[in-house]
Amino acid sequence: MTTVRRSDATRAAILEAARERFASDGYERATIRAIARDAGIDPSMVMRYYGSKQGLFAAASAIEIGMPELGALPAQHVGVALVTHFLDRWESDEALTAMLRVGVTNEVGAARVHEIFAAQLGPVTRGVCPDPADAPRRAALVASQILGMALVRYVLLLPPAVEMSAEEVVAWLAPTVQRYLTAEAP
Template sequence: MRNAEATRERLVQAARRIFSERGYERTTVRDIAAQAEVNPALINRYFGGKEQLFAEAVSVDLALPDLSGLESGRIGPALAAHFFRRWEGAEHDDLLRTLIRTAATNPEAAVRIREILGRQVAPMISRVAGSERLAERAYLVATQILGLAYARYVINLSDDDIARDTLVAAIGETLQRYLTAPLP
């Protein structure tokens, strides 16, 4: 059983690397198997196919901080700073960009993003903003974060003239409003 677990993990790691580099559409089962140095048939055996392997490979923990201890006006900027660190952070965070890029053309990637946000962002918001219109607040926060990620890290919209601190403050203000201000 140990070999099976090790092989499965090698496949997941290989898939993460290749999906991050090439995206979903340009990645083949053969590419992943070659990277993991296994027979391509093992992908079907362990995962049932490319889509299921993709779903497992891009399981992302956003590592959202506990913002409930912050004074109310600092929650939005702290959340914005967290996302900037995540997007510009460790190598495994390339998966976040891969998901954003792939979601435009792949329904499975779009489902994964919705699942990740639903499981992780909504509970974080409920801790800092309560349950009043939680779904709407989570939706608004997600649109801001996903829009930022797409513009900055997928299409590489230049922000050379805007200091990162300015971006964090501006995005933070918007997130703050979504989290704590009365919604129309």
């Protein structure tokens, strides 16, 4: 059932407009009317295609972090690889910013963040850290630093954080992430 419908272009336009609005305005202020206006169609079309505002957000925030294969490279380079990868993803996909912004105010959004980090960051952590028993804790620590940087750099737009180059961010953050993953517990 992968037939091409005539409305696919409209569906895509809605999804793109929704991602932009959710990313820049958050869940409550991203109104269906505004999204429809951006997409150049009527608000009722959004409802027909995605059922409800929650349904639209669920569709707009279906994200694959696409974790790289970290098992292949030496354990002491995991920090650099991880930070670099997240930075790339964040700068090329505003759905990530949308997810973060919505996760802060909306319960469904928060659950979405949980899912994604459990499913995508969890396995990587489990494969790298010394004792699998405290893998969740280490993953949470990594998440705190990576989401924190995303917060100040892409959401709060703290000037010094925005002005730093990607290389600089990696150089500062990679040792932190590396330590959270592989250093022995304090």
